[in-house]
Amino acid sequence: MPETIRRPGLDDQGFIAREGSLARVPVAFRPVVAAARDRLLDVFGARLHSAYLYGSVPRGTARVGCSDLDLLVALRDEPADADREAVRALGEAVDREFSQIDGVGTLLYGRDRLLSDAERYDLAWFVACLCTPLLGEDLAALLPRYRPDSLLARETNGDLALWLPRWRERIAQADDTEEARRPLVRFMSRHLVRTGFTLVMPRWNGWTSDLQEMAEVCGAYYPGRAAQLRTAARYGHEPVGDPHVLRSYVDDLGPWLAAEYARVHGVKALRPED
Structure with a gap:
């Protein structure tokens, strides 16, 4: 995909357009x-x-x-x-x-x-x-106007490595029921898909908040992860209570995404609460 192409979600000057009204x-x-x-x-x-x-x-x-x-x-x-x-x-x-x-x-x-x-x-x-x-x-x-660049990518979602231990704790503490696990699957699915999208956002040169489109965009650059991202996008809207899904997020997709994010964009600056 040529990096010079301007995708949806930007205004005429190439800044991210405000969504919603x-x-x-x-x-x-x-x-x-x-x-x-x-x-x-x-x-x-x-x-x-x-x-x-x-x-x-x-x-x-x-x-x-x-x-x-x-x-x-x-x-x-x-x-x-x-x-x-x-x-x-x-x-x-x-x-x-x-x-x-x-x-x-x-x-x-x-x-x-x-x-x-x-x-x-x-x-x-x-x-x-x-x-x-x-x-x-x-x-x-x-506030300033924003472009879909690497700085924005790093400072929005460059902290996934910090989240993963907390996710493991939440999974361990949750009741062993499908009802208790569905909200975790929904939250983590959305977080991972959005992180995957911002990983490639500067190369794609655009913005979207649609989970399915986010998954497709990231999957185009990382075809080996495309199927996982599509499934996570679906679970972001219609979560399941399968413990194996949560385990795959914190043991496979999440660690890979955190490492690749750090390699490409660096690590998000720490906040006092971190």
Whole structure:
């Protein structure tokens, strides 16, 4: 594939175009979004700097009864444990009330962290390119524009080696049931496919958030892993509870991907929590 070809997901200048908009939210999900918006205001009030949607709902690809609602919340100060408990309870309440969604996930950060130099090519990029403004002042106005280059690849997903031991612990601690394993398969499948895509993103020279397309793009550069990536993309939407899938992720696909990522792009800069 010629590296000079510009793929989808970029604007006329070759920067990653912001995906998603409130106008694309499917009609069935609009009451869910409105409820989450109002309850965030009730919970945080003046402490709330801004809130965003991301994922399939603002992209317009959410499936009723299957997709979750993904939120990112920026506070004017750093969140405390009580704040994290508040967004967890808010998500559970919205999930119970609306059958259209299958769970609510909320990322919670302080404004200063999102704008910090350490997060310039990770969380800040995520806000600027993958998040749709829902409430407050859009932080994207204070952030640069981003190209699908090796620096972005390294700082977004160049930490898989750190995740793998934590994944092994989660697998070991999970109940020995299919029901308990499915969320792990879903989460790890998505993470691995997205990491595979950003591994080759600079060569492909474009952006997509579609898991199947991500798998196909990475598989074109690494045909020996193409079948695994396609299967992981499928499990990212329709997870199974097979323990052998999880074991293959932490013993085979994950270690290979972490090593290849480090070879190609280097290792992501450590954060204080690491």
